[in-house]
Amino acid sequence: xxxxxxxxxxRLAVYLRETAGYWKYVLKSGLATLGGLLMIVLAAYxxxxxxxLPADFPYAVPLALILAPLAAYSPVRTLLRxxxxxxxxxxxxxxxxxxxxxxxxxxxxxxxxxAAAFLLLWPLQLHFAKPGPGQFQITxxxxxxxxxxxxxxxxxxxRFSRCRxxxxxxxxxxAWTAAVLYAWFAGHPAAAGVLAVTGTAFAWLILRTTPKxxxxxxxxxxxxxxxxxxxxxxxxWFQDMPESSARPRKRPLLSKLAESIPHRRENSYxxxxxxxxxxxxxxxxxxxxAAAxxxxxCLFPAAVAQxxxxxxxxxxxxxxxxxxxxxxxxxxxxxLYPLDPRQRAHSLVKLAACVQTVLTLILAVPxxxxxxxALWYVPLAGLVLSLARITAGxxxxxxxxxxx
Amino acid sequence: xxxxxxxxxxxxxxxxxxxxGYLPGKPVLHDLTFSVRRGEMVGxxxxxxxxxxxxxxxxxxxxPPHKGRIAICGSTLEQNPEAYxxxxxxxxxxxxxxxxxxxxxxxxxxxxxxxxxxxxYENRVExxxxxxxxxxxxxxxxxxLSKGMRQxxxxxxxxxxxxxxxxxxxxxxxxxPLAIRSLLELMAQRKAAGSGxxxxxxxxxxxxxxxxxxxxxxxxxxxxxxxxxxxxxxxxISSNYLDDxxxxxxxxxxxx
Numbered sequence: 313x314x315x316x317x318x319x320x321x322x323r324l325a326v327y328l329r330e331t332a333g334y335w336k337y338v339l340k341s342g343l344a345t346l347g348g349l350l351m352i353v354l355a356a357y358x359x360x361x362x363x364x365l366p367a368d369f370p371y372a373v374p375l376a377l378i379l380a381p382l383a384a385y386s387p388v389r390t391l392l393r394x395x396x397x398x399x400x401x402x403x404x405x406x407x408x409x410x411x412x413x414x415x416x417x418x419x420x421x422x423x424x425x426x427a428a429a430f431l432l433l434w435p436l437q438l439h440f441a442k443p444g445p446g447q448f449q450i451t452x453x454x455x456x457x458x459x460x461x462x463x464x465x466x467x468x469x470x471r472f473s474r475c476r477x478x479x480x481x482x483x484x485x486x487a488w489t490a491a492v493l494y495a496w497f498a499g500h501p502a503a504a505g506v507l508a509v510t511g512t513a514f515a516w517l518i519l520r521t522t523p524k525x526x527x528x529x530x531x532x533x534x535x536x537x538x539x540x541x542x543x544x545x546x547x548x549w550f551q552d553m554p555e556s557s558a559r560p561r562k563r564p565l566l567s568k569l570a571e572s573i574p575h576r577r578e579n580s581y582x583x584x585x586x587x588x589x590x591x592x593x594x595x596x597x598x599x600x601x602a603a604a605x606x607x608x609x610c611l612f613p614a615a616v617a618q619x620x621x622x623x624x625x626x627x628x629x630x631x632x633x634x635x636x637x638x639x640x641x642x643x644x645x646x647x648l649y650p651l652d653p654r655q656r657a658h659s660l661v662k663l664a665a666c667v668q669t670v671l672t673l674i675l676a677v678p679x680x681x682x683x684x685x686a687l688w689y690v691p692l693a694g695l696v697l698s699l700a701r702i703t704a705g706x707x708x709x710x711x712x713x714x715x716x
Numbered sequence: 717x718x719x720x721x722x723x724x725x726x727x728x729x730x731x732x733x734x735x736x737g738y739l740p741g742k743p744v745l746h747d748l749t750f751s752v753r754r755g756e757m758v759g760x761x762x763x764x765x766x767x768x769x770x771x772x773x774x775x776x777x778x779x780p781p782h783k784g785r786i787a788i789c790g791s792t793l794e795q796n797p798e799a800y801x802x803x804x805x806x807x808x809x810x811x812x813x814x815x816x817x818x819x820x821x822x823x824x825x826x827x828x829x830x831x832x833x834x835x836x837y838e839n840r841v842e843x844x845x846x847x848x849x850x851x852x853x854x855x856x857x858x859x860x861l862s863k864g865m866r867q868x869x870x871x872x873x874x875x876x877x878x879x880x881x882x883x884x885x886x887x888x889x890x891x892x893p894l895a896i897r898s899l900l901e902l903m904a905q906r907k908a909a910g911s912g913x914x915x916x917x918x919x920x921x922x923x924x925x926x927x928x929x930x931x932x933x934x935x936x937x938x939x940x941x942x943x944x945x946x947x948x949x950x951x952x953i954s955s956n957y958l959d960d961x962x963x964x965x966x967x968x969x970x971x972x
Binding site for chain 2: 475583588591592639
């Protein structure tokens with residue numbers, strides 16, 4: 313007898329066991345220590361940082377901008393696989409136990425993430441809004457309610473038959489959530505309540521009337537593969553990981569940059585890796601890290617804050633770029649190409665060094681504009697150290713990896 | 717078993733005494749000797765598990781031989797890996813495409829890898845894309861293509877290089893009848909221009925019609941190789957159909 317609930321439990325247990333193994337490597341890598349150190353530094357400098365902000369600092373904007381995506385972005389971890397299209401699809405009408413488990417697990421993980429971010433940002437609210445007793449608990453409950461509503465809506469949106477409708481619904485939901493949170497943190501709870509009620513009613517109407525599938529299997533499998541690939545890519549910063557396929561995106565602007573690489577034999581691998589990075593999460597995540605770093609540097613212009621954000625962003629970009637080593641690692645064609653295998657490592661190093669340099673220089677701009685005299689050495693050290701890591705240690709690792 | 721002896725200058729592919737397999741000491745191929753000459757099409761046939769794919773993997777250089785020598789255009793992989801790899805184009809049984817590259821990116825990459833200039837590459841792609849009716853798919857990612865389309869991309873990729881030797885594993889699987897016809901025409905053109913072909917396939921009627929010679933593999937050994945007449949002699953039956961000869965040679969009522 314098919315038991316959907318039991319299947320979910322078994323899959324989740326396997327997934328957690330596998331992931332726990334990889335998290336061990338992350339912890340062993342020193343990232344936890346570095347994170348802990350950063351927290352201590354932040355905690356030590358937080359009062360000074362907050363004092364350095366002007367009294368009319370629009371504190372509700374960063375609060376809403378950081379917490380709204382965490383509350384609104386609600387992809388459901390279904391742990392579905394491609395083979396399920398053959399084996400589970402016939403049991404579609406008996407799958408509710410499975411998806412209820414998936415929704416519960418997703419809610420728990422995403423709520424924890426949201427609560428942790430809120431906890432980190434609470435001092436900002438405390439400093440500027442001087443909230444009364446019980447305000448922390450009420451805000452936390454409000455955030456969890458927002459997460460619950462968003463997750464419920466996001467799950468129904470996954471069933472929409474048209475891509476445009478899914479995107480439009482998700483974007484409107486995100487904007488609405490940001491507006492509600494902004495109103496709440498800016499001290500207008502009544503406006504936040506009205507926005508929340510009207511938003512929920514509107515969403516209910518849209519969700520009821522939009523044509524949808526019972527379960528959009530192919531979409532769920534594809535997004536599951538994407539998320540798994542993202543997780544594996546993160547783990548690949550610390551450990552050799554199996555390749556996981558995620559659907560690439562065309563990204564015309566970034567692809568154009570790669571296409572501008574001159575048509576020469578020695579550029580073959582450079583072209584392959586540049587265009588692959590542009591169309592996969594490697595490129596997307598690298599740019600998102602740079603954009604987030606730039607935004608945070610602008611939001612928190614104090615010297616220490618900017619230096620911390622700059623260093624963290626440059627380090628994360630470096631880690632992200634080195635994950636390019638996993639691209640096409642087991643592909644057939646590079647083993648057949650009439651090219652010197654050393655060119656492969658050389659091209660990867662060249663590409664990573666080039667992107668690292670450009671993004672480090674861009675991230676250095678706010679730092680140099682605000683604190684050039686005091687902190688000129690921070691961007692320089694960031695650039696030298698990150699390039700040294702790529703051109704020395706990583707190059708050797710790549711040469712070993714691609715040895716034939 | 718008859719061994720072909722030809723002018724070494726004409727031999728694009730020389731396989732001499734090849735023994736090999738996945739595990740050292742456990743060969744699945746035993747003492748294979750054969751060649752592919754200029755302007756010649758050679759069919760590699762055998763039952764599932766006979767060793768066709770393993771033979772091809774050894775020729776491609778993906779597996780080191782336990783014994784024996786493989787040379788393409790006179791170069792071995794050990795002596796001159798770049799010249800060896802430059803001399804053949806390969807079409808795998810299952811399309812192997814980079815998911816992140818559009819179809820035209822694949823062709824550009826291949827052109828770069830094999831040192832084909834931008835202008836020549838563009839002319840060839842235009843001609844080949846028209847022949848295989850792929851023109852409107854050049855900007856697509858492989859994930860959006862059917863299996864047949866992906867197979868066409870693989871074929872076009874190999875023909876773009878115009879190498880001396882083509883190694884093709886099951887070329888007809890997934891192709892529509894028009895594409896099969898285009899492929900056969902193209903193969904005939906390249907053959908006339910002096911290229912050699914080693915084709916592994918189960919579509920015996922096509923091989924019988926187009927191949928100059930056939931190699932029948934059985935349990936990792938060459939059961940027989942030669943022309944249709946040679947196969948008829950070896951099987952002891954007088955049929956004109958390769959199907960009948962193959963049945964006799966590989967486990968039916970044949971003598972080999």
